[in-house]
Amino acid sequence: MSRIQMERSGEMEVFARVVQEGGFSAAARTLDLTPSAVSKLIARLEDRLGARLLLRTTRALTLTEEGEAYHHAALRILRDIDDADQQIGGGTVRGRLRVSASIPFGRMYVAPAIPAFLERHPGLRVDFSLTDDVIDLLAQRTDIAIRMGTLPDSNLIARKLGESRRIVCAAPAYLERCGVPRTPRDLESHECLSFTFRRDRPSWPFRVDGRDVQQPVSGRLLVNNGDTLRQMAIEGVGIARTGQFHVVEHIAAGRLVPLLEDYNPGDLEPIHAVYTAGGPVPHRVRAFIDHLTETFAQGPLAAAARPL
Template identity: 35%
Template sequence: MDRFQEMQIFTRIVDRRSFTQAAEDLNLPRATVTNSIKRLEARLGVRLLERTTRQVKPTQDGDIYYQRCMRLLADLEETEEAFRDPDPQGRLRVNLQGTLAQYFVVPRLPEFIERYPRVEFFIGSGDQFVDLVREGVDCVLRAGELADSSMIARRVALLEQVTCASPAYLERHGDPATLEALAAPADARAGKPGHRAVNYLSPASGRAHPLEFVTPEGIQRVTLPGPLAVNGADLYTAGALAGLGIVQVPRYRVREQLAAGDLCVVLAATPPPPMPVSVLYPQNRQLSLRVRTFADWLVQVFADVN
């Protein structure tokens, strides 16, 4: 086993905090991974990893060695890519926001695989934060404004959004003509129940996102009460269809419901700001040809969304 492979094994163990998961990622026997680290530590004369029953983490010497290994491996990858076959190959582990995967990425994935047949995909889905390094994920695709993070983001699309509600909701609560009417409190004497929202909870903070509107004065935010709070895109739309409140969603999510009259656009003169869609990947890493090619392809996929 050469020293570069030992470095690859060591850095993968640090990233995954596990001998077993590192072995699975590298398609190596668990014993091979264990013996490689034993030989590496013996040759260097230092202990690189602290092993407990729950996890593996680098020692102080291990952390220094890890940083240097990452630089060397990045240089090696960059050097080899300058001479190897220009087509990407190998396993690509990605995590996609569920509706983006369902509506856009997976239906067109055969195009990518036909063009790059040596790329093998492993796709996970969700809206939650993903620790790319710890979980061994190459990149993630997310919609919405991004919180501060240690990842690099590449924007691939801006999705048109609409504010909408069901006809049954508008019949009970009225169709607000202005933002002032939307935010007006309930008036029991006048028989005005006040407006409600299906509230979408932030995966990061757990707090409900306010409704946002683009006006000549800038973006205005309105927070409404509501009987339902959700943390998933499908449930969010389902709540609006059930008449439980007003929602703001990308137009592609409700195009059919709008055409059928199951949902109606509200406050069209002051639409929500467009929703950004971004590919994220770790900082301080040599971006592989697989990830670069996939990100470029996603830009093409979303080019004609609206």
């Protein structure tokens, strides 16, 4: 086999990482290479293929039409190589597992579960990233994503890990300053914290006299992630409605106070692990999901689905 043929998977790995990271320097840092080495590898790849794959400017890097096609093929081939590695050793969990989770849930629940998983599987390496963006698993070469809420229709396979009630809460300092809402309609005169990605006027669901109603809310602060929402509530900026898993420890510590529980509609936010379909599930993926399921069933997440 020629030297170039043997190096093709390495070139694909570098190319895919450049696209994923959005530049040569960023990719070089994750690959433990110099930017000049990454640039030379991409130039060699383009020369071998006889096609320009990337358009580079001082501000941006974009894929050409040929680059798009090669990137899609490279991701598929690299995934097949990873999956083939997992078949060696009679099902031994080994290689690299890429996991993505939202910032609050990943920090509070997924990250604490990883050390025991690594101890159980010494031949495995985990790449763990936190983001509140909904990523493309194939494009980001991610094995598993942990997602909150109802899942849209897609070609992904989902496995439920648990669920959490949603709860309205505020800091004692805010309630002392602004008063305690006794009914959902009282929220009309309160500062209610919302998310920037809600397009319509926000409203919160409640159950009043056996009927489900939507109570419009408003406030002067909008945030783009759950961690900031919780922190602003703790700081006394306003009232928040968030996943119970997110605030249960702060309620127990007295930093936040649950509100309007008599009107809580009992809606549950499902928590899923999702992964791409097609072919046998890699051992590393199945093992990690099994580990999370076991861990969450025994840990504090189980309490997040129960009324306070």
